Amino acid sequence: MSKTAMGASQKDFESAMNQVKLLKKDPGNEVKLKLYALYKQTTEGPCNTPRPGVFDLINKAKWDAWNALGNLPKETARQNYVDLVSDLSSSDSSSQVKPEADRKQPGYETLVVTSEDSITKIMMNRPAKKNALTVQMYREIMLALEAASKDDSTLIVLTGNGDYYSSGNDLMNFMNIPPGEMEKEAKNGAILLRDFVGCFIDFPKPLVAVINGPAVGISVTILGLFDLVYASDRATFHTPFTHLGQSPEGCSSYTFPKIMGQAKAAEMLMFGKKLTAREACAQGLVTEVFPDSTFQKEVWTRLKAYSKLPRNALHISKQSIRNLEKEKLHAVNAGENSVLQERWLSDECMNAVVSFLSRKAKL
């Protein structure tokens, strides 16, 4: 239906041609072909040139689009062109970049979740506590991943707010457990951990960790389940499990030896060796390291370019790379968690937690 009651004039047509050049969002090939065809029909009438050769794909597609308009009168083509540009301009202005506050998804207390440029960013947001993971935070990350698996994003990013990526499990999770409830809480903790790690094992889209600063414990071990790990040169990677009387999780007992070899994995997971970002990159845990001063700019430029890759091809490629391992990873996850459930009840673990908390109290 025509939106210009009096019929589009030559002036309307010229102004629509200028508007097309100002569109911020690429309207896609199908619409561009339609615009081309309507332009040609308006300015030259029905298609009057020979069909381009079979290998001249672009010109053939343009010719086909123009030819498909048959004997459409010039005035109608002009009207259709003006209407189409008007539709494109209004959807273009409603899709323009909104301030971060408007894009922020509601419903999370410990995270900031935003979606832009086909990227959903999940940012851990307890900077004063170095993004230590509370029970609520594990749950919110699972919810955010679940939502991101269904939204129209191409890539999902996990990152931290402030100077740390994450200091791992919040050791306060062990506090305030009434006497006699410890076994039950350990069991619940193991279920929470199984589900949390399970979300990363099963996540269907490309997962990217943007490691803005030091990473500790579980925030490091799950990196073996990510597809890309970009780190600032300020980041470090530390898994002090035995110091805490605990044992590896996040499937790291399987992924780390595969990624870096037994010897290096043992140094990290058994002896708690802290790696610099460059060491972690040399050992294959990190994809690439960037100088901290340009980290955000370089990483986001890269990710925005990757997010324009064909979505389905990316997701299918991830699945072919990861699916073979899924069953094994779930078995590893279950095994690690039942060992940890026991560890949490040990004196070694309790003493380590008390020692951390009393160090805090003395300060």
Ligand SMILES: CCCCCCCCCCC/C=C/C(=O)SCCNC(=O)CCNC(=O)[C@H](O)C(C)(C)COP(=O)(O)OP(=O)(O)OC[C@H]1O[C@@H](n2cnc3c(N)ncnc32)[C@H](O)[C@@H]1OP(=O)(O)O
């Ligand atoms: C019955 C069982 C139920 C359990 C349910 C759990 C389910 C899942 C479990 C998954 C298993 C995961 C294991 C791990 O992740 S192991 C790793 C645990 N993390 C640590 O051991 C790190 C502890 N923190 C530190 O060593 C230091 O804080 C750190 C080196 C990270 C930073 O030191 P810095 O001196 O720069 O800063 P502060 O220590 O002053 O930190 C600022 C405040 O943040 C608090 N903080 C930081 N990290 C944690 C943490 N992990 N847990 C609790 N609190 C943390 C710190 O205490 C400061 O707080 P205040 O300002 O209030 O003093």
